[in-house]
Amino acid sequence: MLEFPAMTTPIKEIILVPAGTTVSAKGDGAAVDVSSAANRVFLVTLSITKIIEQESLDLSIFGSADGAAWDAKSIAAFPQKFYCEESPLLVDLTAHPNVKFVRAHWEVARWGRGTETPMFEFGVSLREVPAGILKEATAEAKARA
Helix, strand or coil, X not given: CCCCCCCCCCCCXXXXXXXXXXXXXXXXXXXXXXXXCCCCEEEEEEEEEEECCCEEEXXXXXXXXXXXXXXXXXXXXXXXXXXXXXXXXEEECCCCCCCCEEEEEEEEEECCXXXXXXXXXXXXXXXXXXXXXXXXXXXXXXXXX
């Protein structure tokens, strides 16, 4: 059984897209500086709170060395979403040492009858995963393999 070590400081939540953000077209969240993180692994949570039928949301995480010029390819992406839900995604930046900033990018689509304009209400948050938890989870996964 996986047991987590006691943490002396709470994990700070960073907002990539404020909860309750309503979108009807593609867009980007604000650039967030992650360069001071002690660990380069993050848990990103997508919370979709409102939708209309027959539409999809594609949400990706992009990286940048300076917060101005963004990599052409995303670092990570959620599977395409169609429903209200909360989804976690582990984002490992250890393979991207030059990335100091991250931001969320979304694309929306709608099909079928009714209005052609999509509408999603969602939020995206990011939390650093402590090294101790990663180490223990990795050891547990290897033991089960």
